[in-house]
Each structure stands twice: as structure tokens, then as C-alpha cells.
Amino acid sequence: MTHPPTGSQSASTRDYLARLPGIDYPGYFDVRRVAHSGLIYIGNRVMCVSHLLVGQDIGLEQIDEARWEAYFSFYRLDRIELPKHKGGYCRVRV
Numbered sequence: 146m147t148h149p150p151t152g153s154q155s156a157s158t159r160d161y162l163a164r165l166p167g168i169d170y171p172g173y174f175d176v177r178r179v180a181h182s183g184l185i186y187i188g189n190r191v192m193c194v195s196h197l198l199v200g201q202d203i204g205l206e207q208i209d210e211a212r213w214e215a216y217f218s219f220y221r222l223d224r225i226e227l228p229k230h231k232g233g234y235c236r237v238r239v
Contacts, residue, residue, distance in 0.1 A: 168218045170204035175213075178202050187213070190227050193236045 170176050177185040183196040185203065194203060194215070204216040208224070215222040215237050223237045 165201065168202055168204075170202075170216070174204035174206055174216070176202050176204055187227065192225060194222075195237070 175187075177187070179185055179194050179198045179201055181199055183194055183199060185192050185194055187205070192215075198217060201217065203222070206214045206216065208214060211227045213225045213227065215225060225237060
């Protein structure tokens with residue numbers, strides 16, 4: 146097994162960002178920050194997004210009364226149908 150010599154490796158000069166730079170969403174998007182639990186709230190309804198996006202802003206585009214599309218930057222995550230009853234729960238497939 147061959148190992149690279151440690152003398153030829155050096156630390157990266159690039160900065161590591163703990164948080165991604167802010168994302169600008171169109172004005173008609175509803176922007177929500179993902180909570181530490183991986184959830185976002187729309188009215189009285191709960192959506193599970195993902196713990197991978199905790200602290201990040203996602204954009205929500207309303208399609209009609211009960212349907213939304215969730216975006217992270219330019220990437221469409223999922224189309225969501227909100228539950229009819231208040232306190233309902235749905236999941237965004239990431």
C-alpha cells in the first residue's frame with residue numbers, strides 16, 4: 146500500500162465557510178429559515194424539510210391554495226400539498 150509523502154501535502158489556502166452566503170429569492174417567494182429540528186412552518190401547518198438544511202433559507206412558491214414548490218437556491222426540492230387541517234404535517238423530499 147502506497148501512502149503519499151507528508152512533505153508534499155499542505156493546508157488549503159481557501160477559506161471554509163461555516164454558513165453558505167445568502168441566497169436571493171424572487172420577491173414573490175415566501176422565504177423561510179429551516180429550524181434546528183429540520184422543520185419549517187406555513188401558517189398552522191408543519192413541513193419537515195431536512196436536518197441537512199438547518200439554518201438555511203429556503204424559498205416557497207405558492208402554486209395554488211394548498212400547493213407550494215420548495216426551492217433551495219435555484220434547485221427545486223419538491224412540490225408540497227399542505228394538509229387540509231390545521232396542525233397538519235407534511236414532508237419535503239430532499
